[in-house]
Amino acid sequence: MIHENFLRPLLFRLPAETAHEWSMRALSFALRGEASRAFVRRQLIQDYRETYGDIYGSIERFGLKFDNPVGLAAGFDKNGEHAAALAALGFGFIETGTVTRLAQDGNPRPRLFRLPDDAALINRQGFNNKGAPALVAHLKRDRPACVLGVNIGKSRVTPIDEAVADYVASFESVRSVADYVAINVSSPNTPNLRDLQRPEALDELLAAIQRSNHQLAARDETKPLPVLVKVAPDLDDAALEMIVDVARRNRLAGIIATNTTVARDDLKTPRAAVEACGAGGLSGAPLRRRSTEIIRRLYTLAQGSLVIIGVGGVFTGRDAWDKISAGASLVQLYTGFVYGGVRVVQRINEDLSGILRERGVRSLDEAVGCQANIAHRTL
Numbered sequence: 402m403i404h405e406n407f408l409r410p411l412l413f414r415l416p417a418e419t420a421h422e423w424s425m426r427a428l429s430f431a432l433r434g435e436a437s438r439a440f441v442r443r444q445l446i447q448d449y450r451e452t453y454g455d456i457y458g459s460i461e462r463f464g465l466k467f468d469n470p471v472g473l474a475a476g477f478d479k480n481g482e483h484a485a486a487l488a489a490l491g492f493g494f495i496e497t498g499t500v501t502r503l504a505q506d507g508n509p510r511p512r513l514f515r516l517p518d519d520a521a522l523i524n525r526q527g528f529n530n531k532g533a534p535a536l537v538a539h540l541k542r543d544r545p546a547c548v549l550g551v552n553i554g555k556s557r558v559t560p561i562d563e564a565v566a567d568y569v570a571s572f573e574s575v576r577s578v579a580d581y582v583a584i585n586v587s588s589p590n591t592p593n594l595r596d597l598q599r600p601e602a603l604d605e606l607l608a609a610i611q612r613s614n615h616q617l618a619a620r621d622e623t624k625p626l627p628v629l630v631k632v633a634p635d636l637d638d639a640a641l642e643m644i645v646d647v648a649r650r651n652r653l654a655g656i657i658a659t660n661t662t663v664a665r666d667d668l669k670t671p672r673a674a675v676e677a678c679g680a681g682g683l684s685g686a687p688l689r690r691r692s693t694e695i696i697r698r699l700y701t702l703a704q705g706s707l708v709i710i711g712v713g714g715v716f717t718g719r720d721a722w723d724k725i726s727a728g729a730s731l732v733q734l735y736t737g738f739v740y741g742g743v744r745v746v747q748r749i750n751e752d753l754s755g756i757l758r759e760r761g762v763r764s765l766d767e768a769v770g771c772q773a774n775i776a777h778r779t780l
């Protein structure tokens with residue numbers, strides 16, 4: 402309520418990216434002590450646990466234990482500077498990044514726009530970040546109290562035919578702090594990046610990353626990290642089939658579906674206002690259905706061999722349920738957090754727990770893919 406009636410109207414008067422920066426600084430300041438973070442997190446989690454108990458059961462995905470299935474999507478905390486404070490809001494996991502090997506400014510501002518009539522955002526940030534080593538240094542000092550993902554992308558100055566070495570360097574840099582690594586080949590805001598979703602290019606990239614992953618794990622006598630690939634919603638069936646094939650062949654842990662879309666159909670915002678934003682990826686409510694359909698398709702194709710993290714238009718427990726029942730084992734949100742505010746994770750978990758109970762589902766695992774109509778199910 403405070404968010405809808407007070408904070409959001411105030412923040413929405415500021416340019417979108419300024420509002421983001423100021424609110425993140427305020428959050429990190431308010432929750433700068435470990436004790437206050439632990440207290441807030443416990444309170445927020447306890448609120449729905451008191452009503453629903455341990456309805457999720459144990460949530461174990463690619464060898465990691467998650468407290469709840471609701472995560473923060475990549476792009477929100479690009480440099481890992483706010484992850485520890487954000488974790489206090491009750492997220493089950495936080496995906497920091499996208500970071501690139503080299504620090505870069507991204508596109509000129511303004512590059513983030515709100516479409517309130519559509520509960521959507523358009524952005525063309527273009528991987529503004531301080532570089533992989535800076536993220537690592539920060540997260541070494543200040544780790545979030547939940548599962549930590551690091552999402553890596555290609556540095557803008559690196560030509561696309563040298564992308565593999567650039568990604569491998571980022572991977573080798575972030576592996577010391579990450580619980581899992583997400584390979585971003587689906588942002589629409591770095592020229593030619595999405596070409597890396599083509600089967601030969603993707604195969605070469607993922608094979609190189611996994612080679613390094615396994616070699617370094619053997620050297621350090623640790624386990625290889627779970628590696629996931631993040632895909633665009635603007636892919637046809639044939640492309641999805643090939644991506645599943647390549648992901649399996651390279652023994653990935655899973656697929657994150659989806660990034661923002663370049664489509665702009667059926668928006669309530671007047672066309673002129675949408676066009677005035679210029680180029681960029683669309684996120685939020687208008688992406689919801691498309692991303693759920695991609696999840697359903699990927700789940701059916703993967704036949705239990707890959708974990709799917711569902712992202713795109715998750716604002717409520719019902720949206721999370723739709724993605725989980727279509728085959729997502731975990732969900733993430735970005736735009737829903739911007740519109741919903743600091744209590745949104747708690748609300749989603751509360752509503753999702755309520756839906757599980759209402760439907761007589763005894764654990765989250767039982768819900769995964771229950772409306773995907775296939776025999777094999779993955780968690």
Ligand SMILES: Cc1cc2nc3c(=O)[nH]c(=O)nc-3n(C[C@H](O)[C@H](O)[C@H](O)COP(=O)(O)O)c2cc1C
Nearest residue numbers: 474475476499524659660684685713714734735736
């Ligand atoms: C402002 C903004 C920046 C983003 N930056 C990244 C990014 O750096 N890397 C990435 O993989 N996805 C990025 N995304 C995509 C989100 O992680 C997510 O996949 C997408 O927004 C769909 O989810 P949503 O509808 O909950 O926002 C960004 C999204 C927004 C709105």
